[in-house]
C-alpha cells in the first residue's frame with residue numbers, strides 16, 4: 001500500500017510527566033529507525049516537553065491533544081501552535097469526540113483549529129464519528145460527512161497530504177465495543193470517496209484514515225487488513241508499552 005500505516009497513541013488525561021517519560025522510553029526502544037510504520041504518541045500538555053526529550057533521536061513522533069487557534073495572548077488555560085512546535089510536536093489531535101461532547105467544540109471551531117495547525121506546520125489528526133443514537137437512526141454516513149467537510153472547509157488540496165482523518169465511532173470509544181472491520185471499512189470508504197469528490201482521486205488516495213475505538217492487539221489485525229484503514233488512534237491500549245508495541249507489530253505485518 002502506498003500509504004504508510006500510522007499508529008497513534010492518544011493518552012488523553014492520563015500519565016504524569018514521569019510516568020509518561022517511562023512509557024515513552026519503552027515505546028522508543030521498540031520502534032526501529034527504519035520503521036515501516038509511523039508511530040506517534042500524544043501525551044497531556046504538561047508531559048509534552050519531557051516526553052519530547054525522551055524520544056529525541058528515535059523514530060517516535062510527538063503529538064498534542066489540542067491547540068487554540070490564536071498566535072498568543074490572553075487565552076487563559078490554552079496552548080498555542082508555537083508552543084507545540086517549540087517542544088517538537090509534529091501532530092495535533094483535533095475535534096476529538098470528547099472535546100465535542102464535554103467542551104462544546106463545533107465543526108466551525110474544529111475547522112479553525114485544523115487550518116491554524118496547517119498554517120503553523122503541525123499535522124492535524126481530525127477526529128470524526130457518530131454516536132450510537134445516530135448510528136441507530138441510520139445517520140452514520142451523513143454525520144461523518146458533515147464533520148469531515150465541516151472540519152476541512154477551506155483546506156487546500158496541497159495541504160491535504162498533511163491531514164490525517166480519524167474515524168472514531170463514539171459508541172466504541174472506551175467501551176470495549178469495536179466496530180466490526182466491515183462496519184469500519186464502510187465508513188472509511190465513504191470518507192475516502194468524500195475526499196475524492198472534494199479533492200480528486202489522487203489526493204484522496206494519499207490521505208490516511210485511522211480507526212479509533214477500543215482498538216487493541218486482539219482486534220487490530222483484522223481492522224488493519226481493511227483496504228481503507230491506514231492505522232489506529234488508540235486510547236486505552238496506548239497506555240501500556242506491551243499492548244501499544246503489539247499494535248505497532250500488527251501494523252508492520254499489515255504493511
Ligand SMILES: O=C(CO)COP(=O)(O)O
Nearest residue numbers: 010173174213214235236
Ligand atoms: O478515543 C480514542 C482515541 O482517540 C479511542 O479510545 P479507546 O481506544 O480507549 O477506545
